[in-house]
């Protein structure tokens with residue numbers, strides 16, 4: 001039941017490297033890149049709680065991500081709520097949206113679950129771009145999404161905002177690590193491994209799935225809000241189904257079912273995207289190709305290269 | 319010598335006119351029976367008779383098209399699978415359902431967590447729960463898998479997987495135990511050991527045992543229930559059932 005030492009070492013190295021980035025790397029572009037990685041990594045580890053741990057493939061995470069962004073934007077600019085409470089509220093909105101989705105989507109399983117979450121999320125996308133135009137700015141989006149105002153620090157400076165992101169990220173990682181190692185996390189793994197047996201030994205399978213989905217929604221909402229704030233801008237693009245596709249690709253690329261995997265996947269995805277898009281406009285196609293090759297040759301993702309299986313074959317030392 | 323050691327703590331299971339249909343096929347076509355506390359019932363019948371489906375109806379996996387199920391006179395017909403488990407109903411499966419990718423001990427610990435906590439704790443690593451580990455280790459010993467505690471369930475021999483399957487039903491100490499062919503596929507060399515395990519765990523519980531091995535089922539059961547084409551054909555002591563001409567014609571006659 002323990003994470004491998006190698007995984008923990010890698011995690012510590014990643015966090016240390018991230019803290020050092022603004023010290024070593026001074027360019028605005030690289031700062032922006034690692035900020036994006038932090039935010040998407042938060043989104044991806046939340047996504048993996050249901051995908052890698054509980055075995056549910058949601059195609060509706062864009063709706064949770066985008067709703068968080070809109071929630072923060074509207075709460076701060078229209079309702080005058082402080083940034084940090086609004087960030088928490090964005091997470092809650094993500095969780096509530098996830099609850100709403102789950103009421104319908106958890107009635108079905110497998111492919112139908114994925115399709116239903118996709119359809120419901122597209123509904124949210126269409127609502128935001130048309131019917132709710134007066135609040136969301138329609139397809140034009142809302143410019144001027146604010147940054148935090150705390151301790152008199154200027155978070156409009158990208159370096160300072162980066163440190164704010166690191167703090168949120170580390171809290172997010174720590175909470176997720178605990179969730180995954182807890183009996184709750186083990187129960188999700190049980191549900192994924194064999195849901196009939198899980199119910200038979202007394203787990204309330206549907207309730208576990210619903211809880212996981214809501215926590216995942218909280219992470220999505222918070223990370224969506226952070227992204228809007230990073231870019232000073234939000235548009236329905238965040239709600240678009242491709243956002244759900246991206247987080248899935250990142251998670252599979254890095255290695256689902258591990259804490260480290262999604263973070264690595266996000267980093268590789270974002271760096272490749274950044275580099276490739278400088279040379280060709282077909283970067284998305286090339287990323288797709290890399291993704292396909294990875295699923296063939298690295299079925300456990302990049303993290304699969306690091307991790308060892310916890311349970312051994314007969315004869316292995318315990 | 320009585321095989322019923324502590325009938326008082328065992329539970330009674332009663333079904334009334336149970337019906338389960340798959341499309342036009344009536345897999346269970348109106349079964350009523352009163353399983354008395356502390357007794358071991360052998361449920362026999364030819365392939366496709368509806369034995370597993372009846373067990374699914376009792377444990378909550380099948381949707382009933384009619385009838386009711388009572389546990390200790392409490393109507394549990396509308397309870398979900400996990401709620402019935404919490405009410406004291408344990409169940410093993412004909413087709414092994416264990417948690418693959420996890421060790422034997424982890425498999426059993428999941429069972430212990432499920433029973434001990436209604437809301438699964440999320441604020442502490444699972445490895446900190448001593449009581450759960452002890453529960454799991456107790457069952458580990460009961461089913462004779464202590465030496466294989468840290469082996470992945472995927473790498474167990476078939477016989478050991480069947481032992482783990484039975485072990486998973488024991489967590490939470492169920493009063494009523496439904497065992498669906500626990501000996502299925504167990505090789506000759508292990509059969510005695512497996513029968514021994516069954517004998518040990520059934521003590522003090524109400525048990526419904528589906529088993530194709532006639533010698534075994536006639537030996538361990540207090541009462542035999544014969545099912546054919548979704549209906550009960552006969553029931554009674556092993557001797558009575560063996561002597562029943564209808565049973566001989568419909569079932570025992572073939573191939574025995």
Ligand SMILES: Nc1ncnc2c1ncn2[C@@H]1O[C@H](COP(=O)(O)OP(=O)(O)OP(=O)(O)O)[C@@H](O)[C@H]1O
Nearest residue numbers: 340343345363364365366367368369370371372412
């Ligand atoms: N999920 C299902 N969908 C459709 N038909 C089913 C289903 N489950 C069982 N059946 C059918 O119901 C009948 C009873 O099956 P069941 O598995 O209960 O028999 P059984 O007595 O357990 O047989 P065996 O001794 O082979 O295990 C069979 O005809 C079977 O094909």
Ligand SMILES: [Mg+2]
Nearest residue numbers: 369370371412
């Ligand atoms: Mg059967």
